[in-house]
Amino acid sequence: MSATEAPGGVTFLGVRHHSPACARLVAATVARLRPAYVLVEGPADLNGRMDELLGDHELPIAVFTAHRDGTRRHASWSPFCAYSPELVALTAGREAGAQLRFIDLPAWHPALSDRANRYADADQRYAEAVRRLCATLAVDNVDALWDHLFEIGPDDGLAERLDTYFDVLRGESAAGADDTAREAYMARWVRAARHRAGGRPVLVVTGGFHRPALVRLTAGPDGTGPDGAGPEEDDWPEVPAPGSDAVAGSYLVPYSFRRLDAFVGYQSGMPSPAYYQRVWEDGPRRAAEALTEAVVARLRTRRQPVSTADLIAARSMAGGLARLRGHAHPGRVDVLDGLVSALVTDALDQPLPWATRGTLAPGAHPVVVEMVAALSGDRVGRLHPDTPLPPLVHDVDAELERHRIDGREAVELDLTDTDDLARSRLLHRLRLLDVPGHTRESGPRVGADALLTERWSPAPSGDRLARVIEAGGYGPTLQDAVTARIEERVTLLGADVDGLATTLFDTALAGLPEHSTRTLTAIARATGAVTDLRALGRALAVALALWRHDRLLGSAGTAPLGALIIAAVRRALWLVEGVRATAAPADPGRLTALVAVRDAVRHAGPALGLDPADALAVAGRVAADAGVPPDLRGAALGLAWSLGDVPDAARAVRVVAAPDTLGDWLGGLFALAREEVVSGDAALLTVVDELLASMGAHDFLVALPALRQAFGWFPPRERAAVARHVQALHGGDAPPGDLLRLDADPLLVAAARAAEERVDAVLTREGLWEGDGT
Incomplete structure (x- = not known):
């Protein structure tokens, strides 16, 4: 096994963060080389605290760094789990007697100012190369590509395959100024370690994106760059210090598998940490079996029916997909696709989450959600009791x-x-x-x-200590x-x-x-x-x-x-007069704004000198303007009514009696004057009842959604008063509470609500629903 070596015995390993295959390669390389120095991409300001980092913690943990000055505040995390190549390099290096060093800039440095996570992959920089590789190998995304090339296959030749992979990706991508600054700094550490090692091996473990640049920057004589420049002295590079007006600090925090998971927004690009933990511990074959068991157990715990026949079908499908895709045994995507084929019988209205990148989208099928959760795991890290904590915790x-x-x-x-x-x-x-x-x-x-x-x-919450430590970045x-x-x-x-x-x-x-x-x-x-x-x-x-x-x-x-x-x-009164739209649906937000205007005039007007006449004048103009949306016209009438100017509401409602405007107009009126409607003259409710009774089935269905929203402004007590009036109009004598009680199977109601939530999620995802009735 070999990796890229520069003159003088410097070995560079480019890795993908949180990759079990890369972690195994790092451990094997340390055992083979027994290097004098192990240099790792990580915050150089933590070099004096290696004992703290490598203490007897329960993983995962992270290095949290906070920085605050007069112009910016920055928070960053550098997470580590059992299969993080960086942590494996440090642990194995210490066991081999090597000197350990982090060689990257501190997390608060401007070169890292746009990163909340130091180990976020640089996929966006080489997206085109990844796209072509995925198309050539018929996989959906970089995660499936990575598994296909590295995690599922044999370890033989892994270092060479990684070198080739990252050379191809970096060869088509230009590093930005931030990465250039980081790589120049890391190269200085490599040259200094080479100089100090005196011919003994030096191992450098960094993200694969940086490896080609570091090889180039240290390829000259005596480990200097291509132009021969580089430190000849025996000194390590200086660690940058925060500005004099800045407050900066780094602490270890407990982390969790959930926070590591790409499906909930983590930027490392490696999803499903519980699955990869099993890959690290037991290998990919046993991890695939454990994945199936974990998903089935989770679904059964949540009373989802999963039969033995389903389980057999899922495993058979996973095995067939693995063979079709050229895998010696099922990988993560093979198992997931097999489970979906066996357990999901409904039509899916969105791509499977492992076929795309990013977070789990709202509205995902419940079985798919549980599958993703099973892969994520619920492990939460724990710090050793002697770990230093920021003052805020105490x-x-x-x-x-x-x-x-x-x-x-x-x-x-x-x-x-x-x-x-x-x-x-x-x-x-x-x-x-x-x-x-x-x-x-x-x-x-x-x-x-x-x-x-x-x-x-x-x-x-298992994250409580971590959240307090992170809040310590503020003070x-x-x-x-x-x-x-x-x-x-x-x-x-x-x-x-x-x-x-x-x-x-x-x-x-x-x-x-x-x-x-x-x-x-x-x-x-x-x-x-x-x-x-x-x-x-x-x-x-x-x-x-x-x-x-x-x-x-x-x-x-x-x-x-x-x-x-x-x-x-x-x-607000000025803005109301500027709203123009003859057929816009009711907007609860602007109705609530007029409620605030009403309350201000009512409760603060006398003390603050707010003249009700000003509000009444605006209300009169808006209520009579046919170019104003129906809900605002109704709200304007309600505003006047609530401030003491009693209108002929029964006549006004006939003007907006069309099925597509009646409910919106009533919604505005009820929002501002529901108490007046219930306790005052009942003529309005009588007219509304007559209008609804005269509608045909089609018109009533057109009007119904807005009417439901309108009467939603009434609390239960006032709804009962409306029910009593309607009952009196039709000669009924049932208790009002019976009129408001839905005579239906509760399970049916729950199923209907679940269906509505799924519809709302689809509408939200497609940009057709904003969650506030619009």
Whole structure:
């Protein structure tokens, strides 16, 4: 077995990250060479912490690096599992007595600033070469190509096949400036190691994309580059340091197979970590058998019927596909295709996930989803107890203990109590840092009546320690970290008033008054130019909630909030008059915005000087304008009605009685004046009943979806009042509750809901549905 060697005994192994075949090759090469130095692509700033990295951890783990300065924040992960060639190189190298070095730039360096994962493959750089290889070998994508060429086949000649493969790919691709800088830096380490080794072997393990460049850069005399340049001294390259105004640090974090899986977004390109773990431990033949067993066991656990005949059929199909594809025994795709052919009898409306690249798409067949989950596995890493942790971990633990919050128990809070309010703010700060542990079930929410209680339920997570460590990149204490997180969010949101509004409410819940003020200033600055009525309505609802409910959030009646409310109401009324479309469907977002306008005029108008006459004038013009969408015309009439100007709604509804406009108009009216509709003159409901009774079957089916959406604005109590009125019109005497109760088999209802969810997923995937009724 051999690999590319430069003069003086430097051996280069180009690998694919998280490849069992490459890991086996690395281990065998270390055993054969017993090198003086093992150089690995990885963060050079971690070289003084090899003992920490190679401690007695339960894999997978990752090196997490965070960097923050005045211009950017960067977070990066360098994950390792048992079959990561880089970690195998370090472990085997230490056992062989070699000196170990990481040779790449630190993760926070600008050359890596566009990477959240150091070991993300460079597939996009050589996509054309991969496409041609896949077409020639009749495989779907680079994962199937890799298995076909390397994972399933014999280890004999593996190094030469890898060299040829990466030479072909790199030969057709030009490295960018970032890769060039990294490769020049790594080459300096190679030359220095060669100089220090004094003729003893040096092994260099890097991603295959970099190997050809490193061979070229160290191919000159005495290991220098082609032009003869290179360090002649005995010094290692200097490790770059962060800027004087930067905060940077690296820590080990527990990782999980789920986070390693390409099907859930990991960038390494190697999917199905549980499967490849079995390949590493038992070889590809036994891994294929275990894969079938794992999928069947998972499906049976979830009460999916899988018979012995199905299992035999799946294995027979996998074996046949393997022979057809030239494999000595079934590989991952062979087994998966065999299982699908035996277990999935429905038509599939999207490609199988292993036939494409990227994440698992919404709407995938349930059996396929379980198959992918079985391949992913549920293993979660664990750090050795002596592993150094960032200060934030200790600060969070101390705060939770000080506030008597146990991660195994639900937390019931009375927000009028000082101690409970402090506990609530602690939990909200952890939520803002994406630290799992508790999930809020109830409490103050935008647009709802003020609640004085809050409930959090325990939500244990295997990723909790990792998430706290990662949050430590924002600061050493909980206060510092959440402050930096909010500052970052406000900066990134820019003029996004909807996102800023959410942030404003979050800062209030977390007890961060200074950041509430900064966020409020950003919203106020953006309000004058915003053109999205829905986003403006969200901001107005948040500002109004904060202005009204001071006991919880300490912000009631403040002048900045009042100024924002005034500006948002005026801007929203101006935007409403500019909406033009005669047949647009109802838009719940803009209706909710008008609800916020109504509430602002009702509850804050007298104190802030908002004149209801201004809103009534706009409502009158919009309600009478045939060029305005029906839902806004109905909402305008409802706005006037809710502000005391009682209209002739029964006459107005006859104007929009067409099947394709009636439901949308009613949706707007009910959104703004549902209480008035129920408690006031019942003439409107009588007319609606007459219009529906006069419709033919076709017209009724046309009107039905929008009508369902319209009556969805009524809560159960008010629906019962509507039911009583309709029943009185038709001489019925059944209890109103019976009219609202669906007389159907619950299993049938559940099946219908599942079918609707699948339809929604397909529509969303095809860009025909936005999940909000549009």
